[in-house]
Amino acid sequence: QVQLVESGGGLVQAGGSLRLSCAASGRTFSRYYMAWFRQAPGKEREFVAAITWSGGSTYYADSVKGRFTISRENAKNTVYLQMNSLKPEDTAVYYCAADQAWVGGRVDAYEYWGQGTQVTVSS
Numbered sequence: 001q002v003q004l005v006e007s008g009g010g011l012v013q014a015g016g017s018l019r020l021s022c023a024a025s026g027r028t029f030s031r032y033y034m035a036w037f038r039q040a041p042g043k044e045r046e047f048v049a050a051i052t053w054s055g056g057s058t059y060y061a062d063s064v065k066g067r068f069t070i071s072r073e074n075a076k077n078t079v080y081l082q083m084n085s086l087k088p089e090d091t092a093v094y095y096c097a098a099d100q101a102w103v104g105g106r107v108d109a110y111e112y113w114g115q116g117t118q119v120t121v122s123s
Contacts, residue, residue, distance in 0.1 A: 002026045002098050002112045009094060009117030012086055016121070020081040022096030022114055030054075030074040033102050035110065036081045038092035038119075045095070047105030049081060059104065064090075086121045093118050 008020040020036070035050035049070035050059045058070050067086075072079040079096060093116040103109035 002029070002032060004096050004098060004112055004114035006094065006096050006114045006117040009119045011120045011122065014086060014088055014121055014123050016086050017082070017084045018086065018119060020083065020094055020096075020117060020119070022079045022081075024077045024079070024098065026077070029077040029098075032098040032100055032112075034070075034072060034079040035097045035105070036070060036079075036094060037097060037107055038090075038094045039116075040089075040092040043092075045107050047107060048094070050104060051079065052102070061105070083119070086119075088121045088123045091119060091121050 003025040005023045012018055031053050033053055036048040037045050038048050039045040047061050048064055051070045051072055055072050067084050069082040095116045096114045097110035098112040099110045
């Protein structure tokens with residue numbers, strides 16, 4: 001069982017930066033693949049980034065590649081999403097997700113989800 005709690009969202013101007021954190025409970029965090037998704041009003045939840053359990057490999061949606069960076073600190077049971085050069089279209093609720101299997105960007109495959117944190121980017 002894994003519980004996930006996101007933090008770090010807020011209001012930022014276009015071009016600014018935010019760092020989201022996702023704190024996980026449980027002693028086996030290091031064995032979970034982690035990902036970030038987002039959901040804008042009226043839209044489906046979409047994949048943002050994922051990271052393997054070791055942190056050795058990362059994957060990104062084309063829309064955020066080069067601007068966002070996913071990372072993790074297994075000793076702190078935490079995964080991060082550094083978001084730079086933010087755009088108004090990045091406005092959404094951001095969720096972290098965890099699974100013991102590598103499921104990549106499949107939103108329907110992750111077993112554990114956080115409650116989400118709101119990110120609003122003003123133009």
